[in-house]
Amino acid sequence: MGNGALAELRTLLGNDSVLSADADTETYLIDQLRNYRGRALAVVLPRSTEQVVAIVGWCREHRVAIVPQGGNTGYCGGATPDESGRELVLALQRMNRVRAVSAADFSMTVEAGCVLARVQQAAAEAGRFFPLSLGSQGSCQIGGNLATNAGGVNVLRYGMTRDLVLGVEAVLPDGSIYNGLSALRKDNTGYNLGSLLIGSEGTLAVITAATLKLWPQMRSTATAFVAVTSAQAAIELLGMLRTQVGDRLNSFEYLPRSAVQLACEQFDSLQDPFESPYDSYLLIEISSAGLEDLDDLLQTALTSDSASELILDAVLATSERQRQAFWHLREKVPEAQRRAGGSLKYDVSVQVSQLPAFLAQVSEWVTANVPDGFLVCYGHAGDGNLHCNISQRPDAPLAGFLAREPAIKRRVHDMVKEFGGSISAEHGIGQQKVEELERYASPVKLELMRRLKHTIDPLGIMNPGKVLRS
Ligand code: FAD
Ligand code: MLT
Ligand code: ZN
Numbered sequence: 001m002g003n004g005a006l007a008e009l010r011t012l013l014g015n016d017s018v019l020s021a022d023a024d025t026e027t028y029l030i031d032q033l034r035n036y037r038g039r040a041l042a043v044v045l046p047r048s049t050e051q052v053v054a055i056v057g058w059c060r061e062h063r064v065a066i067v068p069q070g071g072n073t074g075y076c077g078g079a080t081p082d083e084s085g086r087e088l089v090l091a092l093q094r095m096n097r098v099r100a101v102s103a104a105d106f107s108m109t110v111e112a113g114c115v116l117a118r119v120q121q122a123a124a125e126a127g128r129f130f131p132l133s134l135g136s137q138g139s140c141q142i143g144g145n146l147a148t149n150a151g152g153v154n155v156l157r158y159g160m161t162r163d164l165v166l167g168v169e170a171v172l173p174d175g176s177i178y179n180g181l182s183a184l185r186k187d188n189t190g191y192n193l194g195s196l197l198i199g200s201e202g203t204l205a206v207i208t209a210a211t212l213k214l215w216p217q218m219r220s221t222a223t224a225f226v227a228v229t230s231a232q233a234a235i236e237l238l239g240m241l242r243t244q245v246g247d248r249l250n251s252f253e254y255l256p257r258s259a260v261q262l263a264c265e266q267f268d269s270l271q272d273p274f275e276s277p278y279d280s281y282l283l284i285e286i287s288s289a290g291l292e293d294l295d296d297l298l299q300t301a302l303t304s305d306s307a308s309e310l311i312l313d314a315v316l317a318t319s320e321r322q323r324q325a326f327w328h329l330r331e332k333v334p335e336a337q338r339r340a341g342g343s344l345k346y347d348v349s350v351q352v353s354q355l356p357a358f359l360a361q362v363s364e365w366v367t368a369n370v371p372d373g374f375l376v377c378y379g380h381a382g383d384g385n386l387h388c389n390i391s392q393r394p395d396a397p398l399a400g401f402l403a404r405e406p407a408i409k410r411r412v413h414d415m416v417k418e419f420g421g422s423i424s425a426e427h428g429i430g431q432q433k434v435e436e437l438e439r440y441a442s443p444v445k446l447e448l449m450r451r452l453k454h455t456i457d458p459l460g461i462m463n464p465g466k467v468l469r470s
Helices: 003-013 022-029 049-062 116-125 142-148 193-197 231-248 257-266 294-303 320-331 333-340 352-369 398-403 405-418 434-440 443-456
Strands: 042-044 066-069 088-091 098-102 107-111 165-171 177-179 206-213 220-228 249-256 280-288 311-316 347-349 373-380 385-392
Touching: 003 042, 003 049, 022 042, 022 088, 049 066, 049 088, 049 165, 049 206, 066 142, 066 206, 098 116, 107 116, 107 142, 116 142, 142 206, 165 193, 220 231, 220 294, 220 320, 231 249, 231 280, 231 294, 231 352, 249 257, 249 320, 257 280, 257 320, 257 333, 257 373, 280 294, 280 320, 294 311, 320 333, 333 373, 333 385, 347 405, 352 373, 352 385, 352 405, 405 434
Parallel strands: 042 088, 066 088
Antiparallel strands: 098 107, 107 206, 165 177, 165 206, 220 280, 220 311, 249 280, 249 373, 347 385, 373 385
């Protein structure tokens, strides 16, 4: 690729929208877990959908692959280019406008580069609520959320990102704009193409904007940190709460002792809500758009005779500050693991009813087979989604621990498969799990995915090597 081609790109976009100096591109070429490092021809920063069209046209002409990048918070290396130095990173950060908020339609249209926290804030300013909530919300972008079909802590009530989207605008690899932006609630006119792009991790199109569903703003909330007798008790409590508080239940997060202890050890600002240690904890939150005494409702539910048998201790947040403290304890767990040393991450799901048996089996296996590590298996228990992570023991050598990863991964994922679960519940495939997908997905599914990819992207210029082998 000659300098002339890059000069063409600069003419199309303006000089300051094409970064090629090492110092400028560095942060775009490495993923946030520092597992992947690539090289790139350049990083481009379009300001509009039309500029994305121009970039795609240029890439087609020069047969250059595009790696879309949002907030670069993904866990599977999906936004990191390969090492060839021939790919173009297309970062959406400058396409960050809220195009419209319609309180009447309970909808908003935002550009892909809008940071999730900004989307939530714009909804709130209009008296509405956008429920997608993740630990990375201060830096991940809505386009990245759509591209990964992100989950988070409110899935139990509102669903994954796919369930929160009414329409998508995207630039396809042939340079055409798919304009599916619409606030319509019902539209059964053929295949749902927006839904196909959601979760496609940049391999089918560049998502440039989305129309999102909004809900009424929550006016009442109650949050409890609960110690339960076991994971089985947690799932029984989930069933009870769902029948007693109904749709008000938005979060039901599971934390083992190892996670609470690690988070408290790593962050001075965090505190164990209880004086004595327990094996299993839950962070439970209910909320309502109406003015209701939810503390009373939650307290009544947690102190009923049947619930009391499952619960060892419980604290209800009595202030917003205490509520935030509970949430920080939950959301700091991934960072605490990183600070504490090596960690192996497995984002898995099983049917909710199978979660206790799965957890028991993984626990037993890790204890018997991973002497240099310990299980920190926490997460969105209400959705059957566990971050089944294994942390390095402080006294164990890192190299030996990491060298065992392939064997550990194989056993953890085989167990997931035996339980009929998923090897990627919410983080996607990226470049990390391409071989795992090939191993565990059905041949029919893989073949259909390959045909779709080839039909939409026959030149293979959209994020090659991610999700599917190129
Ligand atoms: P990136 O990392 O930039 O990209 C991710 C993928 O999407 C890549 O394949 C990229 O090519 C593609 N992509 C990005 N933007 C576009 C676009 N506009 N068009 C087409 N393709 C695009 N994830 C969860 O699901 N649930 C959680 O609870 C959760 N918690 C997290 C907590 C922390 C602390 C961190 C660091 C991450 C967490 N994540 C979680 C993972 C991550 O934040 C999500 O996957 C998020 O949706 C990625 O968004 P992003 O903008 O950072 O995307
Ligand atoms: C979470 O739920 O905290 C994340 O999805 C998992 C992680 O950040 O490792
Ligand atoms: Zn998660």
